[in-house]
Amino acid sequence: MVKFKKIGISVTTAALSLGLLASVASAQTPVGGQAEKILIQVASTEAQVAKEDLIKKLKELFPNKFDFLSNNDFYMSSGQEYPWDDTIRYNLNFNKNIKGKYVYGSITFAGDNLEVENFYFQPINQSDALFPAKVTEDEAKQIALNFIKKFPNSNEYKLITNDSNYYYLYGNQLLTEPIRYAFTFAKTHSDVKVADQQINVTVLGNGEITDFYRNTTAQKSTFDEKGQLKLQADVLKKIKDNLSVQLQYQINYDYLSGERTVQLVYNPTSQFSGVHALSGNWFTADGISQSLPARKTVEPIVNQKLSPRQPGITTEQAKTIANDLLKIDSEDVKLTIHSVEETTNYNGKEVIMINYSYEYKNGGYGTSIEIDKATGELIQYHNLKNEVLTETKKEEDTKATLSKAEALSKATAFLREWVPSYLNQYAKPINEPYYDKQRGVYNFTFPRIVNGIAVTGDDINVSITDKGEVTNLYVNDQNIDEWPSTEGILSVNEATDRFKESMNLELLYMKQNEEEKHYSLVYVPTYNEQQISSLDATTGEWASLFGKKETSTVTHPTAEKELNYLIEKNILEVKDSSTFNANSAITKGEAIKVLVKSLTYFYEGMYPQQEETTQTFENIGPDHPYFGVIERAVAIGILDASNDTFNPEAKLTREELAVWYIRALGLEQAAKHKDIYKVNVKDAADVTNTGHVALAVALELLPTENDLFSPKKEVSYADIAVSTIRLAHKVNESGRELQYY
Numbered sequence: 001m002v003k004f005k006k007i008g009i010s011v012t013t014a015a016l017s018l019g020l021l022a023s024v025a026s027a028q029t030p031v032g033g034q035a036e037k038i039l040i041q042v043a044s045t046e047a048q049v050a051k052e053d054l055i056k057k058l059k060e061l062f063p064n065k066f067d068f069l070s071n072n073d074f075y076m077s078s079g080q081e082y083p084w085d086d087t088i089r090y091n092l093n094f095n096k097n098i099k100g101k102y103v104y105g106s107i108t109f110a111g112d113n114l115e116v117e118n119f120y121f122q123p124i125n126q127s128d129a130l131f132p133a134k135v136t137e138d139e140a141k142q143i144a145l146n147f148i149k150k151f152p153n154s155n156e157y158k159l160i161t162n163d164s165n166y167y168y169l170y171g172n173q174l175l176t177e178p179i180r181y182a183f184t185f186a187k188t189h190s191d192v193k194v195a196d197q198q199i200n201v202t203v204l205g206n207g208e209i210t211d212f213y214r215n216t217t218a219q220k221s222t223f224d225e226k227g228q229l230k231l232q233a234d235v236l237k238k239i240k241d242n243l244s245v246q247l248q249y250q251i252n253y254d255y256l257s258g259e260r261t262v263q264l265v266y267n268p269t270s271q272f273s274g275v276h277a278l279s280g281n282w283f284t285a286d287g288i289s290q291s292l293p294a295r296k297t298v299e300p301i302v303n304q305k306l307s308p309r310q311p312g313i314t315t316e317q318a319k320t321i322a323n324d325l326l327k328i329d330s331e332d333v334k335l336t337i338h339s340v341e342e343t344t345n346y347n348g349k350e351v352i353m354i355n356y357s358y359e360y361k362n363g364g365y366g367t368s369i370e371i372d373k374a375t376g377e378l379i380q381y382h383n384l385k386n387e388v389l390t391e392t393k394k395e396e397d398t399k400a401t402l403s404k405a406e407a408l409s410k411a412t413a414f415l416r417e418w419v420p421s422y423l424n425q426y427a428k429p430i431n432e433p434y435y436d437k438q439r440g441v442y443n444f445t446f447p448r449i450v451n452g453i454a455v456t457g458d459d460i461n462v463s464i465t466d467k468g469e470v471t472n473l474y475v476n477d478q479n480i481d482e483w484p485s486t487e488g489i490l491s492v493n494e495a496t497d498r499f500k501e502s503m504n505l506e507l508l509y510m511k512q513n514e515e516e517k518h519y520s521l522v523y524v525p526t527y528n529e530q531q532i533s534s535l536d537a538t539t540g541e542w543a544s545l546f547g548k549k550e551t552s553t554v555t556h557p558t559a560e561k562e563l564n565y566l567i568e569k570n571i572l573e574v575k576d577s578s579t580f581n582a583n584s585a586i587t588k589g590e591a592i593k594v595l596v597k598s599l600t601y602f603y604e605g606m607y608p609q610q611e612e613t614t615q616t617f618e619n620i621g622p623d624h625p626y627f628g629v630i631e632r633a634v635a636i637g638i639l640d641a642s643n644d645t646f647n648p649e650a651k652l653t654r655e656e657l658a659v660w661y662i663r664a665l666g667l668e669q670a671a672k673h674k675d676i677y678k679v680n681v682k683d684a685a686d687v688t689n690t691g692h693v694a695l696a697v698a699l700e701l702l703p704t705e706n707d708l709f710s711p712k713k714e715v716s717y718a719d720i721a722v723s724t725i726r727l728a729h730k731v732n733e734s735g736r737e738l739q740y741y
Contacts, residue, residue: 049114051076054092057114058107061150062209069094087111098124101735119212126206129178130729131565133205140181140203147201147209148185157185157199173569175598175728179205190226194509194519223509224521230280232505235523238280240500242292243525244269245492247537249450251457251478264484264537265456266495268527269295270431277507277521285432287512288520296430298454301412301446306420310376315340318352318371325369325378326356328385334359338366345370347478351379358388365391378418379475386471401466404433407442411462414470415446419460422475425449426460437515440466450483489537498535502528502542552577559718566721571597582721585714588656589626589648595638595660596629598724599731617646624648638663655711657720658696659689661727666736671695681709701726 055074059066075093080086087110095104105121128134135143141159148154180202187197202211245266252261271293274283281288310317319340326335338355345351350373357366365387370380402410408429415423426446434443444462448455458480463472490498504526509519527533534543553564554577563582566572572594574580586594596602616634620627626648633639638660639646662671671677671691679687679694681704687693693709696702701723702709 049078049090049109051092054090054107054109054114057109057116058092061107061116061119066094068098069096089117090114116212117214119209121208121210123204123208123210126178126204127729127732129180129205129208130732131175131179131205131725132561133179135203135205135207137181140205140207141183143203143207143209144181144183144185144201147212148199151199156188158188158193160184160186160193160198173571174601175566175569175571175725176732180210181205182211189223189509189519192226192507192509192521196511221511221517221519223519224278226521229277229507229521230275230523232507232523235275235277235280236503236505238275239505239523239525240503242271243496243499243503244271244295245495245499245535247453247486247489247492247495249453249455249483250534250543251455251480253457260478260480262480262483263543264453264486264489265534265543266490266492266499266537267456267534268499268525271295274508274510274522274524277523283510283520283522285512296428298430298447298449298452299428300449301415301423301426301428303424305424306416308375308377308421309418311374313352313371313373313376315342315352317376318354321371321376321378322354322356322369325381328358328388330389332360333388342373345380347476349379349477349479350374358384360388360391363391364388375421377421377475378473379477381418381470381473383469383471386465386469401440402442402464402468404435404442407464407466407468408433408444410468411442411444411464411470414462414464414473415460418473419475422460422477425477427454430454435513437513441471442466443472448477451486453486484538486537490535490540494540495535495537498540499527502533504529554580554582556582556718559722562721562725563718566594566598566724572717572721580717582718583716585651586717586720587648588646588650588652589630591652591657591715591720592633592639592648592660593626593629594720594724595664595727596632596636598728599664600632600636602629602632616641617644619645620648636664637666637668651714652720653711654702654709654713654715654719655687655689655693657715657723658702658711659692661701661723662692662695664727664736665699665730665734667695679709682707683709683711687711699730701730 051074052071054076055071073094073096076090077093078088078090080088089111090109091106092109093104093106095102101124103122103124105119107119108117109115110117145159148157151157181204182200182202185199185201187194187199197215199214200212201209204210246269247264247266250263250265252263253259272282272284275281276283276288279288281290282292284293286293310321313321319337322337322340323335328335336357336359338357340352340354343351343353345353351370352373353368353370355366355368357364365384367382367384368380369378369382371377372379412428425448427449429444429446431445433445435441436443442464444464446460446462448458448460458476458478460476461472461474462470464470505523506526508522508524510522510524511517511519528542535541536543552567552574554560554567554574556563559582563572567574614631615621615627616631616639620630624630630639630646630648634641659671662668671689671694674690674694677691677694678684679690679697681687681697684690687709688711693702693711697704697709
C-alpha cells in the first residue's frame, strides 16, 4: 500500500496568521476542503479500478497528449493517505526514455468517482518555453481558463490575483529552465470566494499544462445563506474601533546573500480573524463570539535563566540521550542509531546530529534529531513513534483528550525538561494554537523576546497530541548581533491609524477547522490590499511580503527585452537604471557572475558560511566579492583552474567569452583540436583559440558582423545578455546538467 501526502492547512491557521506572529508559511493562501468532481465515474464502490481505466481517463483529460506512451509505460499504485481518511487514491505514474531523454509524470485520482486531484508532467522538449517564450502570460492564462472549463460548474471558479512568478521569489531563475506561469482559481459559492477551495494550474512557456492541483474531500458542506448580511460600513467601523496593533521584531532572511536582517514592524494582534457577516459577532479561533477575546501580552516562560541540561556533551553522551528518548515499547520494532556526528546547523549553532530509524517487518521510518553541543539540550525532534505504532497496529486508543490549557501545560513542562536554558529568552504563546482535529495535535508557538518585544522568525515550536505526547520540537534560535533601536519609531497610535486608513473588508466563506462541515460568511479585514501586511515601524512604509524586491528596468534599442529579463530573474544586477549604460564594457567578474547565475542556482551567501572552502586563485580568497561565482565557474569547467590568478576587473573580450561558452557546453576537449577547424572570417589571423571561436560562430552564439569576428573587441552588457540567452538554449538542447546548488 502506497501512502500519498496531503497538501493543506487550516483556514483557522491562515486567519490567525493575520496577527502578531504571522510567518511566511502561514502567509500562504490556504488550501484544503471540498472541490467539484470531474466527470469520471466508476460503477460502484465495489468496482475494481484497473490501470487501463486510469490511462483512459488521463487521455480523456489531455486528448492526444500522451498517445506516444504505451500501457507498459504506466505504473499504477493505490492506497490511503492517513488511517483516519478512508478515501482510496489511485496514482498513475509514467516514464519513457526517448532518444536518451526521459519524459515522466503522474496523475492522482481520488475516491470511488476517480476525482482528478493532481497532475504533474515533465515534457522532453521545452525549448519553446525558454525565454523568449512561445506564449505570453495572457495567452497562458487563456489556456488555463480553457482547461478549467473541463470541470463541472467551472463558472464557480474565479481567477484570483496571483504572482505567477512565485517559483522564483528566492534566488535566480535559470535561463536553461522553461518559463512557468502559475494561476490560482478560487471556488465561489453565491459569488463569494470559499477561502480554502482552489485549483492551481501551471502552464509552461510553450503552452503545455504541466502542473495541476485541486483539493478534495468526501464530506458534504453547508453554507450560510447570503441574505441578511450586516452592513459592510458597520462591520468596518466595529473592527476599526477594536483594532489593536503590536510592535515586534521581524527577522528577514535574504536567500541571495545568506544574510539575516532585523526590522521593527507593527502587526495587528490575533484576537480575531474577522466578523461573522450574519450575526456581527467576532469570528475567532474558538468559534463565533459576542465578546472579543482578551489581548495577550508578552510574558516570558520563566523570569530567570535556568541552568543548561548537560553542558558540553560528547557524541557518546548524545547517543545515550537519544537512546533513552527514542526507545519504543514494542517487540516488533527495532530502533537503530545510524550515525552520531558533530556539525553546524542552519542557524550556525554547533550541534550533535543523531540519525536513526525504526524498522519493522514491512518497512520503517527514519529521521534525525539535533542536540545543542554546548548545553546538551534537544533543539530539533520529530517523534516517529505514533507513525510506527500505527503501522504495526500497536497504538493505544484512549478516549481521554487534553484541553488546550492542559496541552499547553504539558508542552511547557517538556520545554523545562529538555530546553531549560533557552526559556528565559522566549515568551508564552501569544497566538492561539492550531489544533489539528484529525490528528488530535495542538501546535504551540513560543516567540522569542528581545527588549520585551516579541520576535517573528525566531521561536520554539512544540506539537503535542491531545493524549499528552510531544510529536515535534524545533528551537529556531537565530544568531543576531544587533537589534534595531526603538528610538524615533512610529508610536502605537500612529501605527494603528495607518492600519485603519488602509483597512478594507473582503467577504469570504470560511470554516473553523478542516473537520468543520459548515462554511460561515465572514468579513475579513485587509490592510494595504493584503490580508497579511506589516508596517515598518521605522520608515512607516508597508513591509513587503517574502521580502521580494521590485526590479529596475532599462532601455536599449536592440537588447532591452533580454536585459530586463536577466534583471527580473536576479541574474544581472543594476543598482541605478537611470545611469546604467548597456553598451559599456562588462568586466570579467560581472560577466562570470551573469554566466554562472544563468546556468546554475546560486546563493551568494553560501561560500563564506562553509567551514572549508577551496581557493583556486591566489588573489581571489573567501572574502572577495566574486569568490563564490568564480569557484562555481571553476567547478563547472568554465574557468581554467591552471592559472594562478584571475583579474575580475579586466574587460572581457569576445574571444574570451567564446572560450567560456564552449566550455559551458562541455566542448572544451573538442575545441582544443584547433588544427581541424577553420574560422571563415576576414580577421581569422587575430584569433588564438581557433576551435572555440569556430564552434561559437557555427553554433551562432557569437555571430560575426561584416564578416569579422573581432576577437579583441570588448563585450558589452547588451552583448552578454543576448548571447547568454542563446547559450542557454544550446545547453537546454544538449541536456547538459549544470543545475546544482
